[in-house]
Amino acid sequence: MTEAPRWLTPVEERAWRGILRMHDLLVQQAGRSLQSRFGLSAADYTVLAELTRAPDDRLRMGDLAQVLGWEKSRLSHHLARMVKRGIVTREDCADDRRGAYVVVTEAGCAAMRAAAPRHVEDVRRLFLDHLTPAQTALLAEITDTVIEKIDPQ
């Protein structure tokens, strides 16, 4: 016979299910907005955001997968589609012949310049506007803690 499980208390369940549900609603609605207005999926946006914040608008595949928290194969597939649409390109790496850089194209930059302000507005409208500054700070605290505890790096 094993231990009786400690089921979630009502407030714990609200917090857990709340995170799942809130996240889905936010991503779904912000994503639809990006897609319909700028032809970018949420994933595209995240990739471009990481690339444009990197020096020289480029990153190695592995580093990009790292900051995104994506599996390398997922990134590889996704970039293949983005390359086909002309918003990023691959470039060979000089020091390591196995390696490859991902670089934002001019079209990619333009898409980001158009999308970013609207996306930030969406994030405010959907999410931040409903929180007090104290709640925002607390959320930052909480997520940092949890991520630090469970991120495999």
Added chain:
Amino acid sequence: MTEAPRWLTPVEERAWRGILRMHDLLVQQAGRSLQSRFGLSAADYTVLAELTRAPDDRLRMGDLAQVLGWEKSRLSHHLARMVKRGIVTREDCADDRRGAYVVVTEAGCAAMRAAAPRHVEDVRRLFLDHLTPAQTALLAEITDTVIEKIDPQ
């Protein structure tokens, strides 16, 4: 010329990116655990959880889609796979010939009985254990608020 966008402050960015990242890590790790130990995906688990909490272990397609917050077509596809694996079945609805019930099979019940306690443990270990009771309560508050504001119903 349009308004200058109000970019996110550092703490706002930590909260926003934190939600995205924390959610992905939690779902990924809890999901892998469910999958490897019980052959259930996170989605399977959620579906079974809603069904087993319903009277008579059954729900109409539409009602299930509603509580899950899923699109009907997604649910239809997903259930087709679950039916094929024998963990749920469809049953015709007496009062409305268009309608269909989804019912948990004995195999589905067994899978849930095995998986639920371990899943709850995972949720505690990955998530709740890193929060103080006050933080948990605040998170429940925050998610309820945001969901209530942006859920299209």
Added chain:
DNA sequence: AGGGAATGGTTGACGCTTCAGTCATCTTCC
């Protein structure tokens, strides 16, 4: 009664994600 709209649900196509396997290159160590 009966025709149009609304509702409940399914399907097909296409893009996304994961898993496992592969190839090429680089590093380490003898």
Added chain:
DNA sequence: GGAAGATGACTGAAGCGTCAACCATTCCCT
């Protein structure tokens, strides 16, 4: 120098999610 293993990245197959279109039944209104 050369073999063994590590690393960087790609690929194919299969399951997942979304969108648009669809069919069947029921509701509503005259």
